[in-house]
Amino acid sequence: MRRLIPMWIAIIAGFAMLFSAFFPVTEFFGETFGEIFSVVAAIAYVLGAGSLAKINLAKISRRDQGWGYSAITLFCFAATLFVGLGKIGVPPNAQFAALPWSGEKNAEGSAFAWIYEYGLVPITSTMFALLAFYVASAAFRAFRAKNLEAILLLSTAFIVLLGRTFAGVVLTGWFPDWASGLRLENLSVYIMQVFNTAGNRAIIIGIALGVTATSLRILLGVDRSWMGSGGNS
Amino acid sequence: MQVLLSVVASVVSATTALGAVPAPPPPPTSVTAVDVPWDAGGVIEISWIAPAGSADARWLIERLTLTDAAGDEEKWVVVAEVPLGATSHTVSKLSLRGAHSFRMTAIDATGMGTPSATTKPVRAAANFFIGAKLSLFLGIILVSTCVIVCILLARGGRPLRIRRIAALDAVDNAVGRATEMGRPILFVAGIQDMDNISTVAGITVLGHVAKTAAEYDATIQVPTSRSLVMEAAREAVQASYLSAGRSDSYNPDLIRYITDEQFGFVAYVSGLMVREKPATCFYMGCFFAESLILAETGNSIGAIQIAGTAESSQLPFFVAACDYTLIGEEFFAASAYLSKEPDQMGSLKGQDVAKFLTAVVIIVGVVLATLAALAPTGAMPGALTWFKGVFGS
Known part of the structure; x- marks a missing residue:
């Protein structure tokens, strides 16, 4: 039961x-x-x-x-x-000025808003900022040219990164019009719009099918492991 | 001053004499309002025949709602401003109660014109089915049929071959490694609540991992960022320990609520990793920016890491930092794959059949689009339009 x-x-x-x-x-x-x-x-x-x-x-x-x-x-x-x-320090709502607790708890000037603004936001921003260093270390490991696939990944990432900076425009901007498709900024857009989109859509289609099948398993009572492994027995 | 006034007066009289006083365009004719069929209600389409007018002119569409309740204020309200060239407009977010009448007025630099005739009152009624979602509905029916048929086939004893998933094959080894090293296992079920299907999928995997951990007598730590997830995780782990015959080893305090705050949760979990150095880390659920922080911290302590998420934007980070990653539908297949039950394996096979059918639709669409581009005057563009209409939305 x-x-x-x-x-x-x-x-x-x-x-x-x-x-x-x-x-x-x-x-x-x-x-x-x-x-x-x-x-x-x-x-x-x-x-x-x-x-x-x-x-x-x-x-x-x-x-x-x-x-x-x-x-x-x-x-x-x-x-x-x-x-x-x-609701410490909360200014009363303009409509109910006589009632000191009528304002929102996070209204401007309240102690709660102060804690959020000067306590929570700086702390969470600090944690978020760490992401930049983690991206650098992960990228360094992922882009090591160990085999052919890694070399392809490294080359693609190099083109996309350069193509999204002014350096890319400076380096290949002199290419004649008939070879404009090879300019780094255009190559970068092509990679993102064709290869990246195709791969991403394949993953998203797989996820959609997985979500449908998982939901169906739960709705039909076939998968009860969300209640623990004992639920299947 | 008198000279100036006389000049202005002469200009005004001359303009009047020529009959060239600028005025807004006349109102549109044949203004009709029709309830949009097969929708969730609240939407009415207005169409009209527009007369010619100046380039900067536009139409104001006004609405009058006649409610059933007595005493409600009835007044004209501007609902949209559309360019002069338009001949139709869809008004949405209308009340389902009462009937709506519309009228249109031209407006330009010279001011507002006279309003058009008022349309007949129309109700923005909700219909039985939302027609715009028909293809999605049929798609769900098709996938569900594939899954149910394959479940029935599996129940009938038909052998089903499922491809190996390396990340799930590694679960036993990862738990065994933690046992040998005498270190805990860390399981993070994402940062979303139980109304997110990724979290539910994560909890199902937790049930299996906890059962293996109970059999190996390994410690499993489950910090959660939602209270409801904590309760669900406790139920799942407790049931798994019970199923493994190790209910005495179950410790609910190891499954704890930390905070709803995304980076507060990350700070705690990262600290826990550095302090307790878990041998194995599982990240199964819905993750956002914290994915890389967690995975890189786990990597720095030398933990074996297995991740799975439905957030495609976070997959590259997990692939870069984890030993194994469940990509796309693999994550949702994990519970069925680990349980090895015929019913669940049948549903996996059904998922594969649905994927095959999806691939067929994509290939047909690509071929049609290519042929339509090569022969733009033949029957192919029409076929492509029909195909997009059926499978596009």
Whole structure:
């Protein structure tokens, strides 16, 4: 029964969403299940917060290595929660000026907006910036000319990269008109529009078929492994 | 000053005398409004016969909605401004309640003209089926039929040959390596919620990996970026441990919620990798910019890495940084491939048949397009147009 009920919920909700995409009369059911999902996801936040608190508190109480970071995590979590729920520093909504809590929690000037703007954004931007270095190291490894395929990849990447810079125009801009197709900027566009698009579309078609088959397996109850391997038995 | 006024007066009188006072074009005639058939509702097509006018003129289309509810305000609202040369316009996002009337007015530099006759009230009704999605619907029916037929064939005991997928064959070895090295396995099911099919596919793979890990007595860590994914992952891993007869080894605290914030999650997982040095890392789900950060960190600690995603833009990063990558439909085939059950293997075969049919359609389309380009006056362009109409949308 523990497996049967989730499976039937998935089947009914899945078919409702599928039909609502094609039959307007069933749109209501699709929208309703979408709203139910949002409510369930919101309730699950409590479980997530509980997991976060439990694991970090245990780490602090055991004095595990790096327990200080757990303390900082919990402090920041609690502070953000307090500031957000309490709407600290939120200017009242113009329509309800007499009610101090009528404004949006992330309105300009609120403590929540301040934490977001001066705390979260710089930290996440820093993590995102690391990507540049990772791209460089991955490209260095991927473009090593180890075999014929790697040499082809390296050559193609070289043409595309050069073709998208001023250097490409400078290097091959003098080619006569009858050989303009060989100019790096034109070659780059040709590679991206023909070879890259063809390969990308092949992958996307495969993904679409895979999504359809996977959805069908779940809707027909053939694949129950999303409930765990035991679900198949 | 008097001289100036007299000049202006003479110019005005001269212009009036010649009858050349500039005016906007007359309104269009035969304005009709028709509900667009086979749609989800809220769309009406307006057509008209346009008179000649100045180059800078354009049409204002106004709408009057007559609702069924008494007391609703009824007033003309401008819904579109179209160029003078146009003879039709589609108005969308209309209310399904009540009827809509339209009128058109010319406007140019000299001002607004007189409005046209008002159209008969039309309801923007929703139809039973959305006709624009017919080819998609038929495509889904075709793929589903292929899958169901192959499942039935597999149930009947027909042997099905499925090509080997190196990345999935490596799962057992990767888990075994972690066991031998005494290090944990890291499984990341993407950063999206359970309403994303990639996340669901990732959780199905997690079930199989967790079962192997339970059999090998390896530790599996599953940080998640969504609370609902954490709950689903816990259910999947618990069921797998139970199925392997190792329910006592199951530790729910190893499947934990971190944060919904994309780079906050990446920071945690990268830190976890550097601290605990997992021997094997699985990335199965929906990934965006964080894919390369995770895969490169895993590469730097010498972990064996297996990735799978439906995000085609992230595949190159995984290919560059991981040992094995599930590309395209391989990712969605993982659960069926690992389970080896006849039903699921049948569905995989059905997927292959559908792919073959898709390839046939593509080849026919390419041949038709080539022939239409070579002989633009023959029957081929018409055939190509028909073909695009059937398979194009």
